[in-house]
Amino acid sequence: xxVQLLFRIAGVxxxxxxxxxVLKQAGKDEQGxxxxxxxxxxxxxxVVSLLGKFFNLVKATFGMY
Numbered sequence: 279x280x281v282q283l284l285f286r287i288a289g290v291x292x293x294x295x296x297x298x299x300v301l302k303q304a305g306k307d308e309q310g311x312x313x314x315x316x317x318x319x320x321x322x323x324x325v326v327s328l329l330g331k332f333f334n335l336v337k338a339t340f341g342m343y
Contacts, residue, residue: 283328287321 294317301310336342 283324287324290317290320293317 294313297313298310301307301313
């Protein structure tokens with residue numbers, strides 16, 4: 279697993295947590311929830327991309343089509 283990907287996911291998590299906290303303190307709870315949801319979706323897309331690469335590697339290794 280690439281360490282750079284872990285740092286990207288951690289960075290997204292930190293930024294989302296700070297933004298959600300600031301928005302919650304400002305009384306904008308709905309926007310804070312949306313920021314959290316968008317952060318989860320961004321990380322999910324990173325993981326899905328990584329899984330796609332993994333399955334392509336498995337197919338190439340075992341000669342599946």
